[in-house]
Amino acid sequence: MTLDSKLVTLLDIDPHEVIIHKYGSSGFATTWRITTKLPSGEEAQVMFQGEHESLKVLRQCLPTLCPKSYGYGKLDDSSTRYFILTDFFDKSAQSSKEKDVYLVQKLAKLHTAPAPIPDGYTKRPFGFPCTTCCVETPQNNTCSSSWADFYANSRPRFIMKQSEKKNGPDTELSSMVETLCSNVVHGLLGDSHLNSGNAITPVLIHGNLWGGNTTWGKLPGMEVMEQIVFDSSACYAHSEFELGIMKMFGGFGREFMDEYHALVSKTEPVDEFDDRLALYELYHHLNHHAMFGGGYRSGAVSIMRMLIGKYSDS
Structure with missing residues (x-):
């Protein structure tokens, strides 16, 4: 067979x-x-390095957010197997009832706290110092001073190339991605437009935050369980980029988002927030289409048709 x-x-x-x-x-x-x-082994090495570096920098910002990674690399007793070693989180401990340990509070702190500046940079760039994997996809994290440039080139354009390597040429989808990046992304995310023309500050995001990548657990040093995250694909980005995959896969209801936005205001123009969220969600539709094909294509096309019809000059 x-x-x-x-x-x-x-x-x-x-x-x-x-x-x-x-x-x-x-x-x-x-x-x-x-x-x-x-x-x-090469794929595993890239994935584990990205996870290790993501956890390391997330803990620098907020030590109770995620487990500590102690290291990654090739096992001495195998030429083909790799490892990452992290803290164990105890899920049998007592839950905390204190409001400040709820994930919405932690996420707001992460998105407003000064993130560490990567080695070799004088200020935080958009991007990340190493390759990270969103699910299984190695991402292009080439750093940029422009959020619109980074998003267009390192997210939709990049993942479209990955999709065609795996799924074959798709002229319609490729054309829509290029139209979106050329005519929509800079209009919605451009430096002179977003945040009333004031520069967006890159903040650290988890990058792959959906309901399946968070749980209640007790890390070493904690007295009771708190909400913690794992399987990170960290990036210095616009804070709202975090919300795209959260919307796509759910696990975070209206109450969560209302409380989050009470702590982290929506970026101006506020009336374009839903469209920015759709633009950010689009990347994850394209990524899942690149990995799995199938129905994720239609979700991507639907979002692009809406945004191109609303914002494109062509």
Whole structure:
């Protein structure tokens, strides 16, 4: 039996490196076991380095936000396996009832606290000093002094190239991404427009914050459980960029967002906030389309059609 191309795409594997065995039984389906190679050491190294550096800088800003990473690298007893070593968080401890440990409070502190300036820079750039992975995608974090330039080049344009490497050419989608980046992004996010023309200050964001990447837990030094985050893809960015994936995958209700915005005001122009949020959510639709194909394309197209129709001059 050969593995169907749909499963090859979904798993992002080499179909020639797969072993399939009939496994188990079911009264209504046929079940199989698929054995394949793990991601290469180079991919694991990049992913673990990005996670390590993300956790390190997040803890510099807010020590109770996430577990500490002690290190990453290649295992001595294996030439192909890599590791990352972090704090264990105890999920059986007593929960705290203090309001200041709720995630909304921590997120607001993260987005308003002065983030450390990366080594080699005189001020915080937009971007990040190393590659980070959003889910499994290595991201282009090349630093820039312009938020609009960084977002256009390192997020939609970059992920579109990754998508075409994996899924093949897509003239319509590629054209829409280019129109969006050329005619919409700078209009919505340009330095002379956003924040009433005052420069946006890069703040540290988690970068992959959805309901599945946060939990209640007790880290070393904590007396009770607090809400903590993990699986970070940190970036120096516009604070509202954080909210795009939070909206896409949920886990944060209206009460959470109302309390957050009571602490972190929406950027001017406020009446464009929903469109900026859609623009930021778009990246994650494109990223998931690059990884999994399928229905994520239609979500991306829907967002781009709306924004291009509303803001494009062409």
